[in-house]
Amino acid sequence: MADTADLNKTPLYDLHVELGARMVEFAGYAMPVQYPSGIMTEHLHTREAAGLFDVSHMGQARVTGDEAALEALITADLSALKPGEQKYTLLLNADGGIMDDLMVSRPFGADGGLFVVVNAGTKGKDFAHMREAFAGKAELHELSDRALLALQGPAAAAVFTGLVPDAAKLVFMQCGVFTLDGVEIYASRSGYTGEDGFEISVPADKAGKIARLLLSDARVKPIGLGARDSLRLEAGLCLYGHDMDEDRTPAEAALTWAIAKVRRERVDFPGAAKILKQIADGPAQKRVGIKPHDKSPAREGAEIVHEGEVVGVVTSGGFGPSFGAPVAMGYVRADLAKPGTPLELMVRGKARAAEVASLPFTPHRFYRG
Amino acid sequence: MTTRFTKDHEWVRLEGDIAIIGITQYATEQLGDVISVELPDVGKSFKKGDEIAVVDSVKTAAEVYAPLSGEVIEINDGIEDAPQLVNDEPLAGGWFAKLKIADKGELDGLMDEAAYAKHIA
Structure with missing residues (x-):
């Protein structure tokens, strides 16, 4: 086993060890790469039933205040993001290079601000970049007291809505605040496997309890980072730092669909002139x-x-x-x-x-x- | 019939002047599910320590080194068709190749089972 003593631990670290995971370093965290059944079995199980992933290493934040301050940094049209909706978007540098890909959603109603989930390896840089650009107009509240779980696979909906009946109303890329076993959770119907499923933000001190509850369903097995990678690759989804980075633009990364139409028309996202020229001429x-x-x-x-x-x-x-x-x-x-x-x-x-x-x-x- | 082991987790079993080689249970556990194996051509000669085969698992690719010098006289087509055999039976059906060896003395530098068990502990 890799020496993981000095690494950050997610609230589910002890559960991973108990389940026999092989722990490795990922983005400064000790994370399970696989459990005893192995990557192949975990991958296939997720496509056949349901897999539970610990993605608590990712960065979660709430953004309040003037949303234009966030919009200026990304490719989404936040005015079109209705309460209960989620969007995949890109954080770009001034040259149009991809600083990160992220999920932005509005689970807290019309006036509750935005919920943002960014990659683990980039969260420090992303949040610093946002805070600097917000310059008092908007506030970034890092939710480091929350864990993040993903429940993915064709059985995910039956398992999750069995515990959270209200979540049955969600379709792909919708979100909300719900109660699971007495705990307030933020859930979205989305994921990183190409399957139906949910991403579930829970208070860190309740993460173990909720993970165990989900795993107590025979359809659910714990899935490590190894299968998470093979699942997202089959689904054609990009891994930040590999399939995209600051040297690549959305046009090169074939992610122009993540640039909102009105943002193209307004030519007002970072690197817009360069990226729109690439789209017109071909990168x-x-x-x-x-x-x-x-x-x-x-x-x-x-x-x-x-x-x-x-x-x-x-x-x-x-x-x-x-x-x-x-x-x-x-x-x-x-x-x-x-x-x-x-x-x-x-x-x-x-x-x-x-x-x-x-x-x-x-x-x-x-x-x- | 003794089996010897290398520090790089190959095993070799001598039958007369024929050496059967493969990778150890520990190696397969580290690699995870094996998805393809590239075996050497029959008739090709290798020196001890040369790269003789490559194993790809879902996680990574790993080189397999010849534990002894010799000429390849047979390869295990079975693991090319069903690479899972390497995980299931690393020391039996999951063997890689048979070498006709020249110098049995090379065996002396390898570990016996007890020493190998200590090596991976």
């Missing part, structure tokens, strides 16, 4: 799905070759247990981004046949009502 490189033809996965960092020339790099790669074969994502020259385009991946010094594949590798099964 030099583009993120694509890649399907290797042979059995060996191409991992992050593998060079992508086309007709003898290096045309890009793999940014995520592994085996897709539900897809039943290796899967990858990476950046290629934009003229090679069309599904079916033949590529070669350099794995251990050998060029291996692959092709551009449409994303996702496994169909999304979000609940849209």
Whole structure:
């Protein structure tokens, strides 16, 4: 086991150890990479029933005050975000580089401000950037006293609404404040697996109790970061710091759908001029799905070759247990981004046949009502 | 018939001048679910310590080094078709290759079961 003594611990650390997890370092936290059943079994279980993920390492905050101060930093149209709705959005630097991807939602009613969830590895930087830009017009209240759980899979809704009947009204990307076993929770119908499911913010001191309650349902198994990664990769979802970073814009990352139409019309998001020009002219490189033809996965960092020339790099790669074969994502020259385009991946010094594949590798099964 | 172990978690079992090689239970536990194995070509010779095979698991790729010098005379096609065998039976059905070895003396540098158990403890 990795030495995790000096790392931050989530409120569920003791539960992970009790469940026999192998703990590893991730973004400064001791996190479960897998439980004894292993990544393959955990992955398949999530697609067949329901998986419980501890994502308490992620940053949670409430933003109050002038929402325009937050909107100026991201790509969403917050005036269109109604109470009970959630949006996926991007935090951009002045050059249009992606500082983070985040969820912003309005679970607390019309006047309760916004609930924001950002990535673990970037939360310090994100929150500092927001506070500086808010300059007294808006306030960021970090919710470090809350844990975050994700319950994902086709059985997630039956399990969760059995405990929280009111949550049955939620469809994909809706949210609210609910009561679970007497505890006030913020829940959204969303996730990072491509499956139906919920993300559930709970008070840190109640996290163990709620996690155990969810795990007491035979349909629910604990799932580690290993399967979380293979699930999101099959679902074609980006991992920050790998599939996108400050050197990539939303146009290159194929995330232009996350830029609200009115923000494009107003040309008022960070890096807007540059990004809108990339959208109009086509970026030099583009993120694509890649399907290797042979059995060996191409991992992050593998060079992508086309007709003898290096045309890009793999940014995520592994085996897709539900897809039943290796899967990858990476950046290629934009003229090679069309599904079916033949590529070669350099794995251990050998060029291996692959092709551009449409994303996702496994169909999304979000609940849209 | 003795089985010997390397510090890199390969095992080798000698039958006459034929060495059967594979990876240990501990190695498979560290790797997790094996999803593909690249085995060497029959007829190719390796020196002790050369990379002879590669194992890919859901988590990572790992090189397998030749525990002894020799020429590959047979590979286990079974684990190319059903890599899960490496997890299920690392010391039996999950063997990797058979080598015709030249120098049994190379075996002396390897660990016996008790020493290996201590190595991974």
